[in-house]
Amino acid sequence: LEELKKELLDKMPTKVARKRDKAIVPGAESGETIPVIQANVRTIPGILTQRGCTYAGCKGVVLGPTRDIVNLTHGPIGCGYYSWLTRRNQTDAGEDGDNYIPYCLSTDMTENDIVFGGEKKLRAAIKEAYDNFKPKSISVFATCPVGLIGDDIHAVTRQMQEELGITVFANSCEGYKGVSQSAGHHIANNQIFRHVIGTDDTPVEGKYKINLLGEYNIGGDAFEIERIFEKCGITLLATFSGNSTITQFRQAHHADLNTVMCHRSLNYVAEMMETKFGIPWIKINFIGAEATAKSLRRIAAYFEDPELMARVEQVIAEEMPAVKAAAAEVLPRTTGKTAMLFVGGSRAHHYQDLFREIGMETLAAGYEFAHRDDYEGRHVLSTIKVDADSRNIEELEIEPDPVRYNPRKTPEQIKALEDQGVRFKVYEGLIGEMKKEALIIDDINQYETHKIIELMKPDIFCAGIKEKYIIQKMGVPLKQLHNYDMGGPYAGFVGAVNWYHEIDRLVNTKVWSLIKAPWNDNGPELEAAYVAD
Template identity: 70%
Template sequence: VATVKEELLKKYPTKVARKRAKQIVINDVKDGDVVPEVQANVRTTPGIITMRGCTYAGCKGVILGPTRDIVNITHGPIGCGFYSWLTRRNQTKAPLESSENFMPYAFSTDMQDEDIIFGGEKKLIAAIQEAYDTFHPKAIAIFATCPVGLIGDDIHAVARKMKEKLGINIFAFSCEGYKGVSQSAGHHIANNQIFTHVVGEDDTPKLGEYKINMLGEYNIGGDAFELERVLEKCGITLVSTFSGNSTYEHFATAHQADLNAVMCHRSINYVAEMMETKYGIPWIKVNFIGAESSAKSLRKIAQYFGDKKLIDRVEEVIAEEMPAVYAALEEVKPFTEGKTAMLFVGGSRAHHYQDLFTEMGMKTIAAGYEFAHRDDYEGRKVMPTIKVDADSRNIEEIEVTPDSTRFAPRKSEEDLKRLAEEGFTFKDYEGMMPQMESNTLVIDDLNQYEADKLIELLKPDVFCAGIKEKFSVQKMGVPMKQLHSYDYGGPYAGFKGAVNFYTEIKRLVTSKVWSDLKAPWEENPELSATYVWE
C-alpha cells in the first residue's frame, strides 16, 4: 500500500501532494485502537474533481428532505430545488391517502436576475403565502442558496414576520451552498434550527414502554420501513426518526423519548448532544447495516432499558430473523468469500457497510468519506484535539442549557453504575479505522483521478460510491454499487435488508459484463491516441 500511496501522489504539484498526503493514510491499527491521524473536513483544492456536494444539499436535501409534512421552500434559482427533489431516494409512507405529504413537490422561489439585483424577499413572502393558501401546512421551512447570502436577503426576518401573520411554525436555514467545505456544514445548520424551532414544541404525551428516537436514519430505499418493522416486533416505541419517514409531530415530540440511538453519527450527533443537555436523554451509537450489527444494536437498546421482558423479546426476534440470514449467507459465500471491496461514501456508510462485507467474507481494502470529520475516522476520543479553522468557525454553535421544567435524567445513579459494570458505554463512537484491517488505505475526500488510479492498481471486485463515480468505474471493467441511492434497490438495513444486499453483491461480483467489455481502442490499439503538449 505504501507504493499505491506514492503512485496516487506522484502527479500532483508539491503543495497539493503535501496536503493530500495527510488525507491519504495507511491504516495501521496499533494495539488497542490507536490509529494514524487523518486530515478531514478541510477545503478541497480548487481544480480537483471532488465527489463532495454543498452545504445546502446537506441541510435541505439530507436532513429536512425526508420529512413529509413540512413545506420546504428553496429560496434560490430553480436548479438547487430541482437537484434536491427526491434524487436521494428518501421514501415516505403517509398513513392515509388524505394525509399530508409534500415530498412529491419541489417548492422554490425560482429566483431570476431581477430578484438578485433588487432583492428576493418580496418573492419569498409571496411564495410562503402561496404555499400556505394552497396547502395549509403545519410548518414551512425556508432554505437559502448561494445568491441569498450574497445579496443579503434576511430570510429569518421574513420567517418571523410570516410566522406571526399566518400562525404556523415558520423557520429558516442559512445554509448557503458555500457556507462550509461540504454537505457536513449543512447538517450542523439543519440540526441547530430543527432543535431550536421544532424539538420540544409538542408536549402531548407519547405512550409506549421503551421509547427511543432513531437519529441519522433517512429511509433511503425503504431502510426505515425495515427498522420500523423490527423495532415494533421487539415492542420498542419509535417516537421519532431524524428524519426517515418522519413528520413535524415526530420532531416536536422527540424530547419525550428515553434514549437516542444514533445511526449516522456524522450528520446528527449535534442533535443527540443537544437533547442530552436540554432534556437529559442519553445517546448510544448503533448500526443497523449488517445482520450481526443489527442484532448487536437491538441487544444494546434492550440492555439500556435493562428490563427482562424486553431483553427476552429481543432474543426471540433475533432468533426468528437470523435463519433467513444464515441461509442467504450459505448461498452467497462460496462466491463472495475472499473478494475485495472499496467504499467511498459521504459519511457513515463507508464505515457501516463494511459490516455487511465482513459478513459475506469480503475484505474492505480501501475506504473513505467525502466529508466526515476526524472523529468518524479515528473515534470520538480525538474530538478535543480537532483544530478549529475559519471554515468550522463559520458554523454557529448554539448554546443549550437544561430545560427548566422538562429536563429529567433518564437513569438513576445505580442504573448507570450497573450499566458501567456491564461494560455498557454511552456516546462511544469508535470510528471507522480501528475496525479495518491493518495495511488498508483510508482516503478522505477522494477525487476522480485517485479513484481511477486506485482501481487500476488494486483492482477491487466491487467499488462502492455514488453517481459521479458510477460510469467511469464500470468503464474500467469493475462492478460498481451505489451506496447512496442503492442503484434503485434496497432496503439494505436490518435483517431483510442484509439478505437483499448479499444477493445483490453476489450478482455483481460474479458478473463478467464489465470485465469482458472492451472499448474499441482496447481491441485495436492503433485507434488510441495520446495528447502531446507542444
C-alpha cells in the same frame, strides 16, 4: 502500503501531493496506534471531488425526508430542480396524507431579484405555498446568491410565522457556507432543534420509548428497522429524519433513549438533547445482520427489563435463520472477493460489516465529508482544531430545559450499565476497524479513484452517481451506496439478505470485464491528427 501511497501521489504537483498526503492513512485494526487523518477541510480547487454543497446537506439530506414540512428553496430554479427527488428517501404518507416530498418548490430567483432583492418574492412564495397546502410548517433554504445579496430570510420567516400562525423557519445554508454537505446538516439540525424539538408536550404511550437519529429511509431502510422495533415492542417516537413528521420531532423529547446511527450528520443533536432534556444516547448500527442483533441487545440492556431482553432474543432467533441461509448460499462465491467504499460520512464504515458477513474484505475506504471523530473515534473531539470554516457554522448554547429536563438515569445507573458493556456517547470510528494493509482516504478525488482501482484491483467499488459510469467503464462493478440503484432495503435482517444476493450477482457476473470503453481501443474520442494540406 507506503509504496502504494507514493504511486498515488507521484504525479501530483508538490503542493497538492503534500496536502493529499495528510488525508491518506492506513487502518489500525490490530491495535496499531490510530493515525491522525486530515478531514473536514476545503477541497483543493480544480480537483474533481465527490463532495456536494451545504444546501444539499441541509435541504436534501436532513429536512428533505420529513413529509409534512413544505420545503421551499429560495434561489434560482436550478438548485431546487436538481435536488428534486434525487435522494430516494421514501415515506409512508400516513393517515393524514400530508406528503410534500414529491413537490419541488422554489422562488425561482432571476436577475431582477438579484439586483433589487428577493425578500418580497420569498414572502409571496411562502404565502402561495400556505394557500395551496395549508401545511403545519414551511422551511426555507437559502442558495448561494441569497447570502451574496443579503436577503434577510429569517426576518421574512419570522414575519410569515406570525401572519400565518404555523411554524415557518429559514436555513442560511448557502452552498458555499461550509466545506461540504456536513455544514448543511448542522445548519438544518440547529434550526429543527431551535424551532421544533420538544414543542409538543402531549404524552406519548409506550414502555420502551426511543428515537432513531441519523437514519434517512433511503430505499426503505427505515421501514425495515420500524418493522423490527415493532416486533420487539420498542416504541419509536421519532426518526431524524427518515419517514418522519413534524409532530414526531415536536414530541421527541418524551423518548427515554436516543440511538445514533449516522454519527456524522447529527451526533451533536444527541448531545444537545441530552443537555436539554436528559436523554442519554448510544451508538447503534442496523446495517448488517450481526450489527442489527448487537444494536437490539444494546437497547434492551439499557432498559434493564428482562421481558424486553427475552423478546429481543426471540426476534433475533426468528430472523437469523433466513439470514444465515442466504449467507451460506452466497459464501462459496463471495468469500475472498474484495471491496472499496467511498461514500458520505458513515456508510463507508457501516457497510464493511455487511461485506464481512459474506467473507469479503475492504481494501480501501473513506468518507466524502466526515470529520476526524468519524475516522479516529470521538475521543479526539477535544483535539480537533476549529478553523475558520467550522467557526462559520453556529454552535448552539444549550441549557437544561427548566420544565422538561429529566435525567433518565442517575450517574450511578449509567456507571453500572457501562460496567455491563452499554457504552454511552462512544463512537470508535472507521480507522480502528480496518486492516493495517488497507488505505483510508478522505475526500477522494477522481484521479486517486482511478489510480487505486488500477493498483489494488477491487472486485467491487461502492460510491455514488458521479463515479458510477466511469468506474464501470474500467470494468469494475459499481454499487451505489447512496440511493442503492434500484435495490434495497439493506438495513436490518431483510436488508442483509437483499445485500448478500445483490453483491453475489455483482461480483460474479462477467459482464463488467467484457466492457470496453471506446478509449480503450481508440484512444481519446476527441483525438484528432493535424493534417497539413
